[in-house]
Amino acid sequence: MAKRTLWGAVYAAVLIVVFGFSSIGSVLLALFTLVLLNELATIQKMESRFPSIAIAAIILVLGWFNSWGETKELITSTILYSVLLSFTLLRAKQPALEIRRGLFAIAYIWVPLNFTIQNARETPELILFIFVMIWSSDSSAYFFGLFFGKRPLAPRLSPKKTIEGMVGGIFGTIVIGLIANYYWGLMPVHIAASLALSVSITAPLGDLVASAIKREADVKDSGVFLPGHGGALDRLDSFITAAPLALILYQYLS
Numbered sequence: 001m002a003k004r005t006l007w008g009a010v011y012a013a014v015l016i017v018v019f020g021f022s023s024i025g026s027v028l029l030a031l032f033t034l035v036l037l038n039e040l041a042t043i044q045k046m047e048s049r050f051p052s053i054a055i056a057a058i059i060l061v062l063g064w065f066n067s068w069g070e071t072k073e074l075i076t077s078t079i080l081y082s083v084l085l086s087f088t089l090l091r092a093k094q095p096a097l098e099i100r101r102g103l104f105a106i107a108y109i110w111v112p113l114n115f116t117i118q119n120a121r122e123t124p125e126l127i128l129f130i131f132v133m134i135w136s137s138d139s140s141a142y143f144f145g146l147f148f149g150k151r152p153l154a155p156r157l158s159p160k161k162t163i164e165g166m167v168g169g170i171f172g173t174i175v176i177g178l179i180a181n182y183y184w185g186l187m188p189v190h191i192a193a194s195l196a197l198s199v200s201i202t203a204p205l206g207d208l209v210a211s212a213i214k215r216e217a218d219v220k221d222s223g224v225f226l227p228g229h230g231g232a233l234d235r236l237d238s239f240i241t242a243a244p245l246a247l248i249l250y251q252y253l254s
Contacts, residue, residue: 144168206241
């Protein structure tokens, strides 16, 4: 438990420093993207894991030289990635299965995180705010579920998650989000409340999606990313779903 707490604190500190006090947030998210693609390929037992990672790395490096681009660059890079990856997987023993796995990785990890990378270049503090909301959601849901939880939310995927815990997580995230934004001064109150609500709903769903993937693959952890915390997917499963939707909501309301 002590080691888990220590590494969790180090992880949080790194994110706070990177997104709160530096301009390399997009680079860190790009590295997270490669690690996540590798873990998902490993979990799904893809035959051609190397091409998936290599193509993604090349496109991300090109994106870095182009300041990560905008929406049209995201669409172009996704189409390019899909086409190149499909060609490389045609020689697999089960090409159709490999292509489906590859395209799922693109839809599940590549598109959401690349959209987030583009926004991290312009508004790194907003990415940090989303991380804080995810941590608030996890903590609030845990404590509300511990004291009041009775009805399982998704018993086959995560028996410990409860409906009461999720409701408490929504309430706690909104309260903490409003308090944090009051002192941080990032955005108008109604936008902060909307983002907190969005994250409090989508973050637990992201966790359940990752649980479904791992359960189907019959693995407990997605890999070894932080000692005591499992793999990168175990740490970023909520962020994958919560961040892009919160960013879209922020752009719409702004």
